[in-house]
Ligand code: MCF
């Protein structure tokens with residue numbers, strides 16, 4: 001593959017911004033050095049110079065998105081979790097039914113434009129596999145297991161396993177990694193849950209689960225009461241939860257899992273999850289729009305627990321732009337030191353996300369896959385310790401994106 005050399009004012013390496021350096025790469029990163037040294041060593045390489053005030057980042061990773069809900073604009077009710085869930089039950093078939101490939105490819109395009117080179121697609125039907133094969137991005141394809149009724153558990157599990165198999169047999173060039181998503185503690189029967197965790201473990205697939213998203217979920221799992229009681233009585237003719245918080249957490253004891261939301265998890269629970277090597281997907285706009293509250297990222301910090309920032313789907317958001325999400329994160333956590341949080345957030349969508357999902361991207365480092373997002377700032381930042389902050393505040397879309405060493409049309 002043709003070697004290329006990318007030059008930009010700053011390169012984001014190990015959480016710092018290196019000045020006067022360039023990167024030589026094919027489909028993987030060969031070397032980071034001065035442009036002169038690289039030109040001498042790789043005389044045949046194509047030189048790509050970025051605009052003034054540009055910062056070279058690894059391609060961004062959006063760890064959690066529901067593409068199949070991309071048709072939602074006003075159908076789903078925002079403001080409170082249970083009315084939202086009721087509206088999902090009411091409109092899900094319509095929304096998923098009218099969400100065609102054109103619409104989902106448009107959703108992928110929005111993500112590309114904001115610099116997302118990899119996303120985690122949570123799929124409950126498998127309909128979006130074709131789109132995920134087509135899009136230039138890398139996709140961690142999370143096949144969702146859902147179903148709390150033991151009577152249908154086998155049927156749902158078989159359907160789930162067929163979807164897992166399909167995503168495992170994609171061509172290597174489609175850049176798809178098969179993965180497993182457990183929907184939530186209230187909606188998955190513990191027996192099939194355990195089988196699915198076993199599959200993830202056996203094939204070393206990334207594993208994720210929505211967990212303690214709303215106060216209503218907590219009340220249901222702890223006291224078998226609250227708004228979920230009516231919900232289950234009305235839709236599923238049952239009034240007892242299939243599991244409890246401890247049992248659910250223990251199901252993942254032996255395999256590091258990416259838990260989405262965890263807004264209503266207390267310190268003891270977060271500490272337990274951290275002790276088992278788990279991580280959190282933080283979706284601040286989704287949490288705000290569904291009335292779920294604010295994740296205590298200060299507790300995650302205390303526990304040294306890694307987290308990603310992710311958009312969730314258009315089922316609970318207004319855009320899939322990663323910079324919109326990062327700005328919202330800065331606003332929601334108003335008590336956190338601003339520039340320092342901006343730094344943590346850039347790691348949450350690059351190196352931390354890659355480590356959590358087991359990807360060989362997310363870092364500009366020799367040997368890593370050559371995925372780059374180029375951000376062009378309005379001017380050279382007056383203080384270098386604020387580059388991450390100005391990146392988040394001033395960027396809507398990236399200037400260019402490279403995946404596997406190839407520039408992608410935005
Ligand atoms: O993450 C948000 C809110 N929490 C839970 N689920 C979903 C979200 N966006 C879409 N979903 C999907 C979920 O994957 O909605 C369905 C599942 O397929 C809800 S259960 C009928």
Ligand code: FE
Nearest residue numbers: 066260312313
């Ligand atoms: Fe979600």
